[in-house]
Every structure is written in structure tokens, then in C-alpha cells.
Amino acid sequence: MKHLFTDGEMIGAIREGGWAAEKAVKRLYHEPLFWKTAQYLVGQWKGGPADVDDLLQESLWRAYDNIKNGRFHGDSTISTYVIGIMKHLAMNEQTTRKRRSEKLASLPTVDETNPTGNDALLVKEINVLLEQAMANLPKKCKAVLNLWANGYSMEEIMKQLDFENLDAAKNKKKNCMNSLRKWMLENPEKAKWLK
């Protein structure tokens, strides 16, 4: 009964977008090997469950983005690729944490009940920036952009979000993108983290 994606199917589904990509991402997210690896790697710096989730989320995002945009060339399997990204991110994280903890060593107390509290993975910071960038967009803008990014055609977006006609949907998307671009232009330091 189980249908396991082959790498080729996975790549095809991610590039197709929409529902196919959604299924592929679900499959990736539920891969036990990724969870075990993330748990192991986060365990190296005594991180918590939130860090495991962050590490997995960021690794999957990078893999997904590279697959979608043709930067994954199939030199390895997708699982090796994701785990490679995960290891790379974990190493960066460990290095950053080590530097931070050296600086913190001179401080008198550390809150041991929340060892990861102020020391979360970079993905948290990126998520905060993403929230800031999206904060000024109206709800409908987010919905349009979300569907568009997921590979839905403008006609489907028009129907799903009750636009009067195709031009109205297209204009909305254009204006929403321009608002977001304007924010990026005005906040170049933040924008560079989102690229």
C-alpha cells in the first residue's frame, strides 16, 4: 500500500509544484532517517526538540529550493543530499554556539532550565525576518503569493480567491510582489538573509 517516491519522482513532484510538491514535502518531512539524524546532530550541542525541528526545516527548505531551481544535479541521492545539508548547518551552528559560549563563559550565571533560549538556530532568526517582511502585506496578498509560489496558475488563483476576473488577480499579485520588493529595497541588510 505504501507508495515511496523514487528520487526521480520526488524531483519531478517538487518541480511540478502545487499538490505534487506538497506530497513530496510531506514525504521528506516524515522520513525517519532525517529525524534521527537531526536528533543526533542537535544532541551534539545539547539542543532541544525545537532545534531538531528547526534544523530539519532549514535543511529541507534548502534541499527543496535547490531541487526546484535545478541546482541539485543528482550526484547523490536526495536523502544523502538532505543529510549533507543538515551536517553542514549543524557544523555552522556548533561553531557559532561555541563562539557564543566562550563569550558567555565569563558571565556569572546561565539559565540552565532553558539552555537553548537565546541561542536558537539561525532558522528562527530567518523566520522572524520573514514575518517582518510579510507583516505589512494584507491577508489576501499573502494568500495570492502563497498560491502563486505553490505553482497555481493565475486562473486557479482567480477562482480560489474570488477575484472578479483574471486581470484583477494578476494586478493583485503584481502589487503584492512590488510591496514586498519595496520592503526588501528599504531593508537591504535584512533582505540579504532571506535570499
Add this chain to the structure above:
Amino acid sequence: MSGFKHIDKIEAYLYGNTDADERSRFEAELEMDKSLQSEYEAFVAANKAVDRMAFREMLGRAKQNREEIPSKYKKANLHAIAFSVVVLIGVALFWLFYPTKKLQKDDSIPPDLTDSIEWQIQNPADNSGNVEPSSIPPTNQDSIPLPEIRTDQKAKQTEPFVKTPAIADGRPEDFQENPVCEKWLSGTRGGDDISVEVKSPKSTMTFQPDKTGKTELLFSGEVNHAGIINSLNIDILVYNNRATQKPIFTINLPIIFEGSHAAIFNQSHSVKFPKGIYYFRIEDNESGGLLSAGKFYIDGL
């Protein structure tokens, strides 16, 4: 208007609407022109932010499943062994004492009960329970075998729709049956060990939109499994009669069995769909296997 001076140039470059010469010219310009560079960076960041947002939401839906499911799986291990032993003993006892009743018509069934079953089959308009539409000729279709559907009193009380054949007062093309989707209704089901009995919507049911055009869809039924699992996720995918590749609406439902072999689900959603015929597939989220399928109408008012 947007404050961007190079919008066309950047879009052409980013979306591949340039030839090789134009691309290299743009890249050279990008090196030299600071304002073009800033705008280009903003475009790339905005695109990436949108992609990231969409991915995050996609992952959020997958995450929802995981948070609700795996811990149950873990807990299931110890209980599952004990539970399976009890089931095995139960099955053994059943076969020991009732060796011939499963596959043969049982002569010892009281006549009144047999009568009652036949009566229900012969009265398709009756909605009081245990109706099996698979044996009833559909009123507005030709010879499409329908999936087996049962109702129970509890589900009946919450069903906010009227049982009438669809009256096509919307666009006629929206009420045309889709042959591909029709095959789902009689197709083989994906799982030997998991089955879904849909109680709502029943085939040929018509949901009525309210005055604002919104329709309250109700999906309810019973999921049964024969294995040792504590939970699973099902997807309810709703399609109109045109798009069979992409659902127009999706519901993900975690099903928790809590030691039982059956669990009910009951989900209502307010949607704004045009009048027409709609199909739905119920799939195992993990495998994508088809567990059940059906169709309904949105019409009236």
C-alpha cells in the same frame, strides 16, 4: 508607480525572457549599476521570501500531522502487543464457535431481521439507517456503481443538507459528470487493512449554499483498520468536474484509534464553490492510497 526603475529588465532576466546576449549585457550592467543591483537584490529576496513562506506553510501542514501522530505510534508499541494478543484470541474463539457464518448466508437469522434488511434496500428514499446505495439504482445517473455508504443516527442529526437530486440551475457544464472521476467511485481501494465508510456526503447529495454563496460541507464517516495502528492521517481531496489533477480543496485529518479498530471523523468546512458536481477522494496521507471516493452536488437557492 512601484518606485522601481528597472522592473522590466529584471523580470525579463529573472524569468528567462532574454537571449544570451541580453543576459550577458544585463549581467555586465549589474556589476556597474548600483541602483540596478539594489533593485535586483530586492527582487531576488522577495521571490525567495515568497517561496520560503509557501514552503513554510506546506511544512506546517506536514508538521501538524507529525506532531499529532508519531508520539501515538511510540506509545502504541507496548499496548499493541497486548492488544494484538486479545484480538487473536477473539478471532480464534469466533472461528471456533461460528465456523460457517462468515461466508455463507446464515439460515438461523430470524426472518424478521432478514425482512428488515430487504425492506431497507427496497426503500432508497428512506434515510433512517443501514441503507446501501450500492444496491440502489441511482436516480440521476445511469449505471455507475456507487461506493457502499452507511448512515447512523448520530451522523444524520448533524447533516445540514437536503437529499434531493441535483437541479442544474448553475452552469450546465459544471454539472457534467467527469468520466475519470466517475471511475474513482468504483475503483479498487488502496488498502487491504484500512477502509473508510463515508457517511457524509452521500453520493447524489446536494449541499445548499446560503445567501452569501457559502456552503457548509460536512465530511463524516468511519475509518476501520485490521492491523495494529493507533493512528493515521487521511486526506480528503475535493475536485470539481474539470480538474482531476489538482484538488480545489484539501482537508487533512488525523485519525486516532485509541486502541480500537474503528474511529469516526466528522469535519465541516465552509466553502464558496460555484454550483456544480464535485468529487472527493479520501486518501491515506502517507501512502497516497485511495481509501474511498464519492461525489456530491452544490445546488439550490
